[in-house]
Every structure is written in structure tokens, then in C-alpha cells.
Amino acid sequence: MGTFAVMTMTDAAAERVRSIVDNAGEDARGIRVGIKKGGCAGMEYTVDLVNEPDAKDDVIEHEGATVYVAPEAVLFLLGTQMDFEVTKLRAGFTFNNPNQTSACGCGESVELKPADLAALAREEGAVVRTD
Numbered sequence: 001m002g003t004f005a006v007m008t009m010t011d012a013a014a015e016r017v018r019s020i021v022d023n024a025g026e027d028a029r030g031i032r033v034g035i036k037k038g039g040c041a042g043m044e045y046t047v048d049l050v051n052e053p054d055a056k057d058d059v060i061e062h063e064g065a066t067v068y069v070a071p072e073a074v075l076f077l078l079g080t081q082m083d084f085e086v087t088k089l090r091a092g093f094t095f096n097n098p099n100q101t102s103a104c105g106c107g108e109s110v111e112l113k114p115a116d117l118a119a120l121a122r123e124e125g126a127v128v129r130t131d
Helices: 011-023 071-077 119-123
Strands: 007-008 032-036 045-049 058-062 067-069 081-087 091-095 099-101 110-112
Touching: 007 011, 007 058, 007 067, 011 032, 011 058, 011 067, 011 081, 032 071, 045 091, 045 099, 067 071
Parallel strands: 007 081, 032 067
Antiparallel strands: 032 045, 058 067, 081 091, 099 110
């Protein structure tokens, strides 16, 4: 049985991550997704370039793209699908997050609750690490 992935990414997101990393220079390893307090709904997603992976990060790989998830964000991102979309107004990563309880109108910040690990484990039939 494979390891439990904190989040998944679409092919479009993987393609965008690869292009960011390819254009960032030889030190770039991937991007790190985290959360920070801020915005009108309480929390914002952060996306940063990673040159030095942190051993505590969870690592998601898809189609040659590597995304690191900051440890403090894991509980808030469990089950999230990361996508990349281009609309008339903006281009950027989007997060389809089951832990989101509300979002602000501008779409930049969200209200998140920690995932219910026990319920998730029942759904996945997976062993959830809590170390």
C-alpha cells in the first residue's frame, strides 16, 4: 500500500510547478505550500520556491513536479487538490480544499478547519501517521 498523500495536484498544476522550477535556476527543487494567518477570512495559502527542502515537509510528486507541504499546514491541507487555472482575471494555483469552511469574496483568503484524521482514515482505509 502506498503512503498517504496529504494532497494531490492536477496535471495542470504539475506542469506549472515544473515550469516555475525550470525557470528558477539549478538550485530549485520544487515549491512549498503553506498557510499563514491573514486576509479577510483568516488564512491565506502561501506558495514559495524551495531550494533547500526541510526534512519535516511532506512531499508530493506528480508528473515530475515536486511540492513540499509545510508541517504546520498538513492538517489544513489534507485531501486538498491543487490546480492551476488561467481565467480572464488571473492565473494562479487554486486549492480545492475539503477543510475550507468559507472563503472571502476576493478568493485570496479562506477559513480552514483542521482535518478530522479519524474520519479521513476510515474513508481512506489508510494508516495515518501522526508523528
